[in-house]
């Protein structure tokens with residue numbers, strides 16, 4: 001089983017909420033940015049692709065959008081559902097792999113947040129995900145993707161070991177970076193409830209040019225790129241690479 005199926009499921013809701021209390025707060029602010037950049041009114045349909053515990057899906061649904069949550073981890077989808085009920089919103093939940101999306105021209109927008117892209121074996125597979133995004137969008141629909149900015153990572157990367165405590169979990173990370181493949185490589189040992197689990201995981205990191213190239217290959221047109229959720233430009237000093245793109249309207253005219 002690939003690490004990206006097993007690891008997130010193993011970590012589960014507790015890890016995500018403990019580690020990410022601050023991230024959950026941030027997601028509420030990020031949802032404001034998402035709403036503004038997508039520019040969608042109440043009732044429009046949004047797919048949160050790789051939604052995790054629904055950090056963004058819930059505030060977006062609260063603002064009136066009809067949100068479908070898609071993730072491979074049933075554990076995290078169940079957490080999203082519980083949190084959604086607590087927040088008084090209804091989410092549609094679908095489990096599956098991002099390479100196989102079961103829709104055709106259904107959504108006004110798709111979002112893919114917090115480094116949920118780049119795990120697969122090669123750029124052929126990454127492009128397959130983007131082709132799926134293209135297919136499930138209505139003509140003129142928008143796609144917002146948020147990944148680390150490889151320029152920033154390469155400039156600030158430090159190989160080595162880091163130990164951190166996340167509630168009941170001890171996490172030991174050893175970091176490596178493969179410049180030829182453009183991927184980080186992380187060996188992580190988790191110690192939880194007397195159990196030890198070891199994962200080797202790796203993520204393709206993209207420069208703006210590389211990701212814009214893949215998006216174009218899948219038929220998506222870049223509208224604007226940002227280096228942060230407060231709208232700063234993509235630059236060496238900005239950690240994030242957030243790209244808003246669009247599926248052209250019929251006949252390729254946007």
Ligand SMILES: C[S@@+](CC[C@H](N)C(=O)[O-])C[C@H]1O[C@@H](n2cnc3c(N)ncnc32)[C@H](O)[C@@H]1O
Pocket residue numbers: 004005008009049050051052053054055056070071072073076096097098099112113114115116119
């Ligand atoms: C870093 S988390 C981000 C979650 C969420 N977007 C957020 O901002 O909190 C990555 C998510 O991608 C999901 N995932 C990983 N590989 C996947 C795949 N092949 N298909 C569908 N979901 C996948 C994981 O289960 C996990 O929930």
